Amino acid sequence: MSVPAVDLHCHLDLYPDPVDAARRCGASGAYVLSVTTTPKAWRGTAALAKGHDRIRTALGLHPQIAHERIGELPLFDALLPQTRYVGEIGLDGSPECKPHWREQTRVLDHVLTSSAKAGGRILSIHSRRAATEVLDMLARHPDAGVPVLHWFSGTKAELRRAADMGCWFSVGPAMMMGKRGLDLLAAMPRYRVLTETDGPFAAVDGRPLFPGEVSPACDAMAACWGVTADDVLAEILVTFRRLSESEVGGPSATSPDPTAHRHEGLS
Template sequence: MTAPAVDLHCHIDLYPNPALVAKRCRESGAYILSVTTTPKAWRGTAKLALGCDRIRTALGLHPQIAHERIGELALFDALLPETRYVGEVGLDGSPEFKLHWREQTRVFDHILASVSRAGGRIITIHSRRAATEVLNALAKYPDAGVPVLHWFSGSKTELMRAVDMGCWFSVGPAMLQGKRGRDLVQAMPRDRILTETDGPFVSANGRPLNPAEVDQAWHALGSCWGIDPTEVSSLVLTSFRKLASSNVGGVVTSA
Protein backbone atom coordinates (compact mmCIF):
# COMPACT_ATOMS: atom_id res chain seq x y z
CA MET A 1 0.00 0.00 0.00
CA THR A 2 1.32 3.43 -0.97
CA ALA A 3 2.15 5.73 1.93
CA PRO A 4 0.74 9.28 2.07
CA ALA A 5 2.54 11.62 -0.31
CA VAL A 6 5.13 14.13 0.90
CA ASP A 7 5.52 17.42 -0.96
CA LEU A 8 8.19 19.44 0.79
CA HIS A 9 8.17 22.35 -1.61
CA CYS A 10 5.16 23.85 -3.38
CA HIS A 11 3.59 27.30 -3.69
CA ILE A 12 -0.09 26.92 -2.77
CA ASP A 13 -0.66 30.67 -2.79
CA LEU A 14 0.53 31.04 -6.39
CA TYR A 15 -2.06 28.76 -8.03
CA PRO A 16 -4.99 30.50 -9.77
CA ASN A 17 -7.36 29.23 -7.05
CA PRO A 18 -5.35 28.76 -3.84
CA ALA A 19 -8.37 27.99 -1.65
CA LEU A 20 -9.42 25.12 -3.93
CA VAL A 21 -5.87 23.79 -4.05
CA ALA A 22 -5.65 23.88 -0.25
CA LYS A 23 -8.98 22.05 0.01
CA ARG A 24 -7.71 19.30 -2.28
CA CYS A 25 -4.51 19.10 -0.25
CA ARG A 26 -6.57 18.52 2.90
CA GLU A 27 -8.61 15.83 1.18
CA SER A 28 -5.53 14.04 -0.16
CA GLY A 29 -4.06 13.31 3.26
CA ALA A 30 -0.63 14.34 1.97
CA TYR A 31 2.04 16.03 4.05
CA ILE A 32 2.76 19.39 2.42
CA LEU A 33 5.12 22.28 3.03
CA SER A 34 3.64 25.38 1.41
CA VAL A 35 6.47 27.85 0.84
CA THR A 36 6.13 31.60 0.41
CA THR A 37 8.17 34.08 -1.59
CA THR A 38 7.65 37.19 0.59
CA PRO A 39 6.99 37.73 4.30
CA LYS A 40 3.85 39.69 3.42
CA ALA A 41 2.39 36.54 1.84
CA TRP A 42 2.93 34.35 4.89
CA ARG A 43 -0.10 35.12 7.04
CA GLY A 44 -2.61 34.83 4.21
CA THR A 45 -1.02 31.62 2.96
CA ALA A 46 -0.99 30.14 6.46
CA LYS A 47 -4.73 30.78 6.71
CA LEU A 48 -5.25 28.47 3.74
CA ALA A 49 -3.96 25.60 5.88
CA LEU A 50 -6.23 26.21 8.87
CA GLY A 51 -7.88 22.99 9.99
CA CYS A 52 -5.30 20.76 8.33
CA ASP A 53 -2.43 19.60 10.50
CA ARG A 54 -0.66 18.02 7.52
CA ILE A 55 -0.05 21.34 5.76
CA ARG A 56 2.65 23.64 7.10
CA THR A 57 3.50 27.10 5.80
CA ALA A 58 7.09 28.26 5.49
CA LEU A 59 8.15 31.89 5.89
CA GLY A 60 10.18 32.97 2.88
CA LEU A 61 11.84 35.73 0.91
CA HIS A 62 12.79 34.42 -2.52
CA PRO A 63 16.24 35.38 -3.83
CA GLN A 64 14.87 36.32 -7.26
CA ILE A 65 12.88 39.17 -5.70
CA ALA A 66 15.19 39.94 -2.77
CA HIS A 67 16.07 43.33 -4.25
CA GLU A 68 12.38 44.25 -4.39
CA ARG A 69 11.43 42.94 -0.94
CA ILE A 70 14.51 43.65 1.15
CA GLY A 71 12.35 46.11 3.11
CA GLU A 72 10.34 43.16 4.46
CA LEU A 73 13.20 41.78 6.55
CA ALA A 74 11.79 43.41 9.69
CA LEU A 75 8.46 41.67 9.00
CA PHE A 76 10.33 38.38 8.49
CA ASP A 77 11.87 38.77 11.94
CA ALA A 78 8.50 39.59 13.49
CA LEU A 79 6.81 36.53 11.98
CA LEU A 80 9.63 34.06 12.58
CA PRO A 81 8.48 33.04 16.10
CA GLU A 82 5.20 31.78 14.59
CA THR A 83 6.67 29.00 12.43
CA ARG A 84 9.40 26.39 12.53
CA TYR A 85 9.68 26.30 8.72
CA VAL A 86 11.52 28.86 6.58
CA GLY A 87 11.50 29.04 2.78
CA GLU A 88 11.80 29.70 -0.01
CA VAL A 89 15.07 31.48 0.68
CA GLY A 90 18.59 31.26 -0.71
CA LEU A 91 20.65 32.58 -3.60
CA ASP A 92 20.31 32.56 -7.39
CA GLY A 93 23.42 33.05 -9.52
CA SER A 94 21.63 33.01 -12.88
CA PRO A 95 22.74 35.93 -15.09
CA GLU A 96 19.43 37.78 -14.88
CA PHE A 97 19.46 37.67 -11.06
CA LYS A 98 23.20 38.08 -10.46
CA LEU A 99 22.58 41.78 -11.15
CA HIS A 100 21.13 41.97 -7.64
CA TRP A 101 23.68 39.72 -5.95
CA ARG A 102 24.50 42.26 -3.24
CA GLU A 103 20.87 42.43 -2.12
CA GLN A 104 20.49 38.65 -2.37
CA THR A 105 23.47 37.96 -0.13
CA ARG A 106 22.43 40.62 2.36
CA VAL A 107 18.94 39.14 2.61
CA PHE A 108 20.13 35.53 2.93
CA ASP A 109 22.74 36.44 5.53
CA HIS A 110 20.13 38.34 7.55
CA ILE A 111 17.71 35.42 7.39
CA LEU A 112 20.29 32.86 8.51
CA ALA A 113 21.41 35.13 11.35
CA SER A 114 17.80 35.62 12.51
CA VAL A 115 17.04 31.91 12.29
CA SER A 116 20.19 31.06 14.25
CA ARG A 117 19.21 33.48 17.03
CA ALA A 118 15.74 31.94 17.08
CA GLY A 119 16.99 28.42 17.77
CA GLY A 120 17.12 27.12 14.20
CA ARG A 121 14.45 26.20 11.68
CA ILE A 122 13.82 23.65 8.94
CA ILE A 123 14.84 25.70 5.87
CA THR A 124 14.02 24.95 2.23
CA ILE A 125 16.72 26.59 0.14
CA HIS A 126 17.07 27.73 -3.47
CA SER A 127 20.65 27.39 -4.76
CA ARG A 128 20.51 27.62 -8.56
CA ARG A 129 24.00 28.41 -9.90
CA ALA A 130 24.97 29.36 -6.35
CA ALA A 131 25.54 26.10 -4.50
CA THR A 132 29.00 26.98 -3.20
CA GLU A 133 27.86 30.40 -2.03
CA VAL A 134 24.83 28.89 -0.27
CA LEU A 135 27.01 26.29 1.46
CA ASN A 136 29.49 28.99 2.50
CA ALA A 137 26.62 30.95 4.07
CA LEU A 138 25.33 27.85 5.88
CA ALA A 139 28.83 27.13 7.18
CA LYS A 140 28.89 30.65 8.64
CA TYR A 141 25.67 29.89 10.57
CA PRO A 142 25.93 26.29 11.84
CA ASP A 143 23.04 26.88 14.28
CA ALA A 144 20.56 27.85 11.55
CA GLY A 145 18.84 24.47 11.78
CA VAL A 146 18.24 21.83 9.12
CA PRO A 147 18.88 22.94 5.53
CA VAL A 148 16.89 21.22 2.78
CA LEU A 149 18.33 21.97 -0.65
CA HIS A 150 15.40 22.26 -3.05
CA TRP A 151 15.99 20.99 -6.61
CA PHE A 152 19.76 20.86 -6.11
CA SER A 153 21.66 21.34 -9.38
CA GLY A 154 25.24 21.89 -8.27
CA SER A 155 28.31 19.81 -9.04
CA LYS A 156 29.14 16.42 -7.52
CA THR A 157 31.85 18.13 -5.43
CA GLU A 158 29.33 20.64 -4.11
CA LEU A 159 26.89 17.82 -3.43
CA MET A 160 29.45 15.90 -1.39
CA ARG A 161 30.17 19.03 0.63
CA ALA A 162 26.44 19.50 1.25
CA VAL A 163 26.11 15.89 2.38
CA ASP A 164 29.08 16.27 4.75
CA MET A 165 27.42 19.41 6.17
CA GLY A 166 24.26 17.47 6.99
CA CYS A 167 22.02 18.94 4.31
CA TRP A 168 18.82 17.26 3.18
CA PHE A 169 17.42 17.33 -0.36
CA SER A 170 13.99 17.64 -1.95
CA VAL A 171 13.61 16.28 -5.47
CA GLY A 172 10.73 16.33 -7.89
CA PRO A 173 9.63 14.81 -11.19
CA ALA A 174 11.27 17.58 -13.24
CA MET A 175 14.67 17.10 -11.61
CA LEU A 176 14.49 13.35 -12.15
CA GLN A 177 13.74 13.54 -15.87
CA GLY A 178 17.36 14.13 -16.88
CA LYS A 179 20.43 11.97 -16.44
CA ARG A 180 22.31 14.68 -14.52
CA GLY A 181 19.55 14.99 -11.94
CA ARG A 182 19.32 11.22 -11.53
CA ASP A 183 23.10 10.96 -11.13
CA LEU A 184 23.00 13.57 -8.37
CA VAL A 185 20.15 11.75 -6.63
CA GLN A 186 22.06 8.46 -6.73
CA ALA A 187 24.87 10.16 -4.80
CA MET A 188 22.56 11.56 -2.10
CA PRO A 189 21.90 9.66 1.15
CA ARG A 190 18.56 7.92 0.69
CA ASP A 191 17.43 8.77 4.20
CA ARG A 192 17.85 12.51 3.52
CA ILE A 193 15.80 12.65 0.31
CA LEU A 194 12.26 14.03 0.27
CA THR A 195 9.89 14.59 -2.63
CA GLU A 196 8.51 17.86 -3.96
CA THR A 197 6.49 19.23 -6.87
CA ASP A 198 7.51 22.92 -6.93
CA GLY A 199 4.00 23.48 -8.28
CA PRO A 200 2.66 25.48 -9.97
CA PHE A 201 6.05 26.14 -11.61
CA VAL A 202 6.44 22.55 -12.85
CA SER A 203 4.03 21.06 -15.37
CA ALA A 204 3.11 17.57 -16.53
CA ASN A 205 0.92 16.72 -19.51
CA GLY A 206 0.41 20.40 -20.24
CA ARG A 207 -0.82 21.48 -16.80
CA PRO A 208 0.86 22.58 -13.57
CA LEU A 209 1.50 19.82 -11.07
CA ASN A 210 -0.80 20.02 -8.07
CA PRO A 211 0.71 19.74 -4.60
CA ALA A 212 1.53 16.16 -3.63
CA GLU A 213 1.56 14.88 -7.23
CA VAL A 214 4.89 13.19 -6.62
CA ASP A 215 4.04 9.79 -8.12
CA GLN A 216 6.50 10.31 -10.98
CA ALA A 217 9.22 11.02 -8.43
CA TRP A 218 8.45 7.73 -6.65
CA HIS A 219 8.85 5.84 -9.92
CA ALA A 220 12.07 7.66 -10.86
CA LEU A 221 13.57 7.16 -7.41
CA GLY A 222 12.53 3.52 -7.50
CA SER A 223 14.36 3.14 -10.80
CA CYS A 224 17.46 4.82 -9.35
CA TRP A 225 17.41 2.66 -6.23
CA GLY A 226 16.17 -0.60 -7.74
CA ILE A 227 13.08 -0.81 -5.54
CA ASP A 228 9.32 -0.60 -5.97
CA PRO A 229 7.68 2.88 -5.99
CA THR A 230 5.50 1.91 -3.03
CA GLU A 231 8.65 1.21 -1.03
CA VAL A 232 9.98 4.61 -2.09
CA SER A 233 6.83 6.30 -0.76
CA SER A 234 7.30 4.54 2.57
CA LEU A 235 10.99 5.50 2.81
CA VAL A 236 10.22 9.13 1.99
CA LEU A 237 7.49 9.26 4.62
CA THR A 238 9.86 7.80 7.23
CA SER A 239 12.49 10.40 6.32
CA PHE A 240 9.94 13.19 6.47
CA ARG A 241 8.83 12.17 9.94
CA LYS A 242 12.46 12.17 11.05
CA LEU A 243 12.94 15.68 9.63
CA ALA A 244 9.70 16.97 11.15
CA SER A 245 10.79 15.73 14.58
CA SER A 246 14.09 17.64 14.39
CA ASN A 247 14.86 19.57 17.56
CA VAL A 248 14.74 23.02 16.01
CA GLY A 249 12.58 26.07 16.38
CA GLY A 250 12.52 26.69 20.11
CA VAL A 251 9.10 27.66 21.43
CA VAL A 252 6.72 28.53 18.58
CA THR A 253 3.06 29.47 18.55
CA SER A 254 2.25 27.28 15.54
CA ALA A 255 4.07 24.34 13.93
Protein backbone atom coordinates in the same frame (compact mmCIF):
# COMPACT_ATOMS: atom_id res chain seq x y z
CA MET B 1 -4.22 2.29 4.77
CA SER B 2 -2.34 3.91 1.89
CA VAL B 3 0.89 5.75 2.63
CA PRO B 4 0.48 9.54 2.28
CA ALA B 5 2.72 11.50 -0.05
CA VAL B 6 5.18 14.13 1.18
CA ASP B 7 5.57 17.42 -0.70
CA LEU B 8 8.27 19.45 1.03
CA HIS B 9 8.24 22.41 -1.35
CA CYS B 10 5.08 23.78 -2.94
CA HIS B 11 3.83 27.33 -3.62
CA LEU B 12 0.25 26.85 -2.48
CA ASP B 13 -0.61 30.55 -2.70
CA LEU B 14 0.51 30.85 -6.32
CA TYR B 15 -1.95 28.37 -7.87
CA PRO B 16 -4.77 30.00 -9.88
CA ASP B 17 -7.22 28.90 -7.16
CA PRO B 18 -5.25 28.55 -3.91
CA VAL B 19 -8.33 27.59 -1.87
CA ASP B 20 -9.04 24.71 -4.23
CA ALA B 21 -5.39 23.69 -4.15
CA ALA B 22 -5.54 23.55 -0.35
CA ARG B 23 -8.73 21.52 -0.54
CA ARG B 24 -7.05 19.04 -2.86
CA CYS B 25 -4.20 18.74 -0.37
CA GLY B 26 -6.67 17.87 2.34
CA ALA B 27 -8.49 15.36 0.16
CA SER B 28 -5.26 13.62 -0.87
CA GLY B 29 -3.94 13.28 2.67
CA ALA B 30 -0.51 14.50 1.56
CA TYR B 31 1.86 16.29 3.88
CA VAL B 32 2.62 19.63 2.24
CA LEU B 33 5.08 22.38 3.13
CA SER B 34 3.69 25.53 1.55
CA VAL B 35 6.61 27.89 0.98
CA THR B 36 6.24 31.65 0.53
CA THR B 37 8.23 34.12 -1.53
CA THR B 38 7.76 37.21 0.67
CA PRO B 39 7.05 37.78 4.37
CA LYS B 40 3.95 39.80 3.43
CA ALA B 41 2.48 36.67 1.84
CA TRP B 42 2.87 34.54 4.95
CA ARG B 43 -0.31 35.34 6.88
CA GLY B 44 -2.59 34.92 3.86
CA THR B 45 -0.87 31.72 2.81
CA ALA B 46 -0.97 30.31 6.33
CA ALA B 47 -4.73 30.98 6.38
CA LEU B 48 -5.12 28.59 3.44
CA ALA B 49 -4.02 25.76 5.74
CA LYS B 50 -6.85 26.32 8.21
CA GLY B 51 -8.69 23.02 8.68
CA HIS B 52 -5.92 21.05 6.95
CA ASP B 53 -3.71 19.47 9.60
CA ARG B 54 -1.09 18.21 7.15
CA ILE B 55 -0.26 21.59 5.60
CA ARG B 56 2.33 23.88 7.16
CA THR B 57 3.48 27.26 5.87
CA ALA B 58 7.12 28.32 5.64
CA LEU B 59 8.20 31.94 5.99
CA GLY B 60 10.33 33.00 3.03
CA LEU B 61 11.97 35.73 1.00
CA HIS B 62 12.85 34.40 -2.43
CA PRO B 63 16.28 35.35 -3.83
CA GLN B 64 14.84 36.32 -7.20
CA ILE B 65 12.92 39.19 -5.60
CA ALA B 66 15.25 39.92 -2.67
CA HIS B 67 16.20 43.30 -4.12
CA GLU B 68 12.52 44.30 -4.28
CA ARG B 69 11.51 42.96 -0.85
CA ILE B 70 14.58 43.55 1.32
CA GLY B 71 12.50 46.08 3.25
CA GLU B 72 10.36 43.21 4.56
CA LEU B 73 13.15 41.78 6.73
CA PRO B 74 11.73 43.38 9.91
CA LEU B 75 8.41 41.67 9.14
CA PHE B 76 10.29 38.39 8.63
CA ASP B 77 11.76 38.74 12.12
CA ALA B 78 8.36 39.54 13.61
CA LEU B 79 6.72 36.47 12.06
CA LEU B 80 9.56 34.01 12.62
CA PRO B 81 8.39 32.86 16.09
CA GLN B 82 5.15 31.59 14.51
CA THR B 83 6.69 28.84 12.38
CA ARG B 84 9.31 26.08 12.49
CA TYR B 85 9.84 26.35 8.72
CA VAL B 86 11.67 28.96 6.64
CA GLY B 87 11.52 28.99 2.86
CA GLU B 88 11.85 29.72 0.08
CA ILE B 89 15.18 31.37 0.73
CA GLY B 90 18.62 31.14 -0.85
CA LEU B 91 20.71 32.56 -3.66
CA ASP B 92 20.30 32.58 -7.44
CA GLY B 93 23.31 33.06 -9.68
CA SER B 94 21.46 33.03 -13.01
CA PRO B 95 22.21 35.96 -15.36
CA GLU B 96 18.94 37.77 -14.69
CA CYS B 97 19.46 37.62 -10.92
CA LYS B 98 23.21 38.16 -10.59
CA PRO B 99 22.94 41.98 -10.87
CA HIS B 100 21.18 41.90 -7.49
CA TRP B 101 23.71 39.61 -5.83
CA ARG B 102 24.55 42.06 -3.04
CA GLU B 103 20.91 42.29 -1.96
CA GLN B 104 20.50 38.51 -2.21
CA THR B 105 23.45 37.86 0.08
CA ARG B 106 22.32 40.52 2.56
CA VAL B 107 18.87 38.94 2.76
CA LEU B 108 20.15 35.38 3.15
CA ASP B 109 22.68 36.41 5.77
CA HIS B 110 19.95 38.19 7.73
CA VAL B 111 17.52 35.26 7.46
CA LEU B 112 20.12 32.73 8.62
CA THR B 113 21.26 35.00 11.45
CA SER B 114 17.68 35.48 12.64
CA SER B 115 16.95 31.76 12.36
CA ALA B 116 20.00 30.93 14.46
CA LYS B 117 19.02 33.46 17.14
CA ALA B 118 15.53 31.92 17.20
CA GLY B 119 16.84 28.42 17.90
CA GLY B 120 17.14 27.22 14.31
CA ARG B 121 14.52 26.38 11.70
CA ILE B 122 13.93 23.77 8.99
CA LEU B 123 15.08 25.64 5.89
CA SER B 124 13.93 25.10 2.29
CA ILE B 125 16.74 26.54 0.19
CA HIS B 126 17.08 27.63 -3.45
CA SER B 127 20.62 27.35 -4.85
CA ARG B 128 20.38 27.60 -8.64
CA ARG B 129 23.83 28.39 -10.08
CA ALA B 130 24.91 29.31 -6.56
CA ALA B 131 25.44 26.04 -4.68
CA THR B 132 28.96 26.85 -3.48
CA GLU B 133 27.94 30.29 -2.29
CA VAL B 134 24.89 28.89 -0.47
CA LEU B 135 27.05 26.25 1.22
CA ASP B 136 29.60 28.90 2.19
CA MET B 137 26.81 30.92 3.79
CA LEU B 138 25.44 27.89 5.64
CA ALA B 139 28.94 27.15 6.91
CA ARG B 140 29.05 30.66 8.40
CA HIS B 141 25.71 30.05 10.12
CA PRO B 142 25.94 26.50 11.51
CA ASP B 143 23.15 27.12 14.03
CA ALA B 144 20.59 28.37 11.50
CA GLY B 145 18.82 25.01 11.47
CA VAL B 146 18.36 22.03 9.17
CA PRO B 147 19.06 22.93 5.51
CA VAL B 148 16.98 21.18 2.84
CA LEU B 149 18.32 21.96 -0.63
CA HIS B 150 15.32 22.20 -2.94
CA TRP B 151 15.77 21.03 -6.58
CA PHE B 152 19.55 20.86 -6.20
CA SER B 153 21.33 21.36 -9.52
CA GLY B 154 24.96 21.86 -8.54
CA THR B 155 27.96 19.70 -9.34
CA LYS B 156 28.74 16.28 -7.86
CA ALA B 157 31.52 17.89 -5.81
CA GLU B 158 29.09 20.49 -4.44
CA LEU B 159 26.62 17.73 -3.65
CA ARG B 160 29.26 15.78 -1.72
CA ARG B 161 30.13 18.90 0.23
CA ALA B 162 26.45 19.53 0.99
CA ALA B 163 26.00 15.96 2.18
CA ASP B 164 29.11 16.18 4.37
CA MET B 165 27.67 19.36 5.91
CA GLY B 166 24.48 17.52 6.86
CA CYS B 167 22.19 19.00 4.22
CA TRP B 168 18.98 17.26 3.20
CA PHE B 169 17.53 17.31 -0.33
CA SER B 170 14.03 17.59 -1.82
CA VAL B 171 13.52 16.30 -5.35
CA GLY B 172 10.52 16.43 -7.64
CA PRO B 173 9.13 14.97 -10.86
CA ALA B 174 10.47 17.81 -13.04
CA MET B 175 13.99 17.32 -11.69
CA MET B 176 13.80 13.58 -12.44
CA MET B 177 13.01 14.09 -16.13
CA GLY B 178 16.64 14.52 -17.18
CA LYS B 179 19.79 12.46 -16.85
CA ARG B 180 21.52 15.13 -14.78
CA GLY B 181 18.80 15.10 -12.15
CA LEU B 182 18.83 11.31 -12.00
CA ASP B 183 22.62 11.26 -11.65
CA LEU B 184 22.41 13.73 -8.77
CA LEU B 185 19.68 11.66 -7.11
CA ALA B 186 21.89 8.58 -7.28
CA ALA B 187 24.66 10.48 -5.46
CA MET B 188 22.45 11.85 -2.67
CA PRO B 189 22.41 10.23 0.78
CA ARG B 190 19.20 8.23 0.50
CA TYR B 191 18.26 8.70 4.15
CA ARG B 192 18.14 12.49 3.66
CA VAL B 193 16.09 12.65 0.44
CA LEU B 194 12.49 13.87 0.41
CA THR B 195 9.95 14.52 -2.33
CA GLU B 196 8.58 17.86 -3.52
CA THR B 197 6.60 19.26 -6.45
CA ASP B 198 7.61 22.94 -6.65
CA GLY B 199 4.12 23.42 -8.02
CA PRO B 200 2.74 25.34 -9.77
CA PHE B 201 6.12 26.34 -11.28
CA ALA B 202 7.21 22.79 -12.06
CA ALA B 203 5.24 20.95 -14.71
CA VAL B 204 5.10 17.53 -16.33
CA ASP B 205 3.89 17.26 -19.94
CA GLY B 206 3.07 20.96 -19.84
CA ARG B 207 0.73 20.67 -16.87
CA PRO B 208 1.61 22.26 -13.51
CA LEU B 209 2.02 19.75 -10.71
CA PHE B 210 -0.57 19.88 -7.96
CA PRO B 211 0.43 19.80 -4.28
CA GLY B 212 1.44 16.30 -3.28
CA GLU B 213 1.65 15.03 -6.87
CA VAL B 214 4.99 13.29 -6.39
CA SER B 215 4.29 9.84 -7.85
CA PRO B 216 6.42 10.41 -11.00
CA ALA B 217 9.37 11.27 -8.74
CA CYS B 218 8.70 8.17 -6.64
CA ASP B 219 8.78 6.03 -9.81
CA ALA B 220 12.17 7.50 -10.77
CA MET B 221 13.50 7.02 -7.24
CA ALA B 222 12.27 3.42 -7.22
CA ALA B 223 14.19 2.70 -10.41
CA CYS B 224 17.30 4.40 -9.01
CA TRP B 225 17.17 2.60 -5.67
CA GLY B 226 16.03 -0.80 -6.95
CA VAL B 227 12.80 -0.89 -4.95
CA THR B 228 9.08 -0.39 -5.64
CA ALA B 229 7.33 2.98 -5.74
CA ASP B 230 5.35 1.91 -2.65
CA ASP B 231 8.64 1.23 -0.88
CA VAL B 232 9.78 4.74 -1.79
CA LEU B 233 6.61 6.31 -0.38
CA ALA B 234 7.05 4.43 2.87
CA GLU B 235 10.75 5.31 3.11
CA ILE B 236 10.10 8.98 2.36
CA LEU B 237 7.52 9.10 5.14
CA VAL B 238 10.07 7.70 7.61
CA THR B 239 12.63 10.25 6.40
CA PHE B 240 10.08 13.02 6.74
CA ARG B 241 9.31 11.90 10.27
CA ARG B 242 12.98 12.25 11.20
CA LEU B 243 13.09 15.72 9.69
CA SER B 244 9.92 16.73 11.56
CA GLU B 245 11.54 15.62 14.81
CA SER B 246 14.54 17.90 14.30
CA GLU B 247 15.39 20.01 17.32
CA VAL B 248 14.66 23.52 16.09
CA GLY B 249 12.88 26.52 17.53
CA GLY B 250 9.40 27.78 16.80
CA PRO B 251 6.05 26.28 17.79
CA SER B 252 6.42 22.99 19.65
CA ALA B 253 6.27 19.86 17.52
CA THR B 254 4.32 16.65 17.98
CA SER B 255 6.16 13.59 16.71
CA PRO B 256 4.33 12.21 13.68
CA ASP B 257 2.74 8.79 13.78
CA PRO B 258 2.52 7.49 10.20
CA THR B 259 -0.20 4.96 11.15
CA ALA B 260 -2.51 7.37 12.98
CA HIS B 261 -5.39 9.46 11.71
CA ARG B 262 -4.81 12.23 14.25
CA HIS B 263 -2.68 15.33 13.64
CA GLU B 264 0.70 14.23 12.30
CA GLY B 265 4.01 15.35 10.91
CA LEU B 266 4.38 18.97 9.95
CA SER B 267 4.05 20.46 13.41
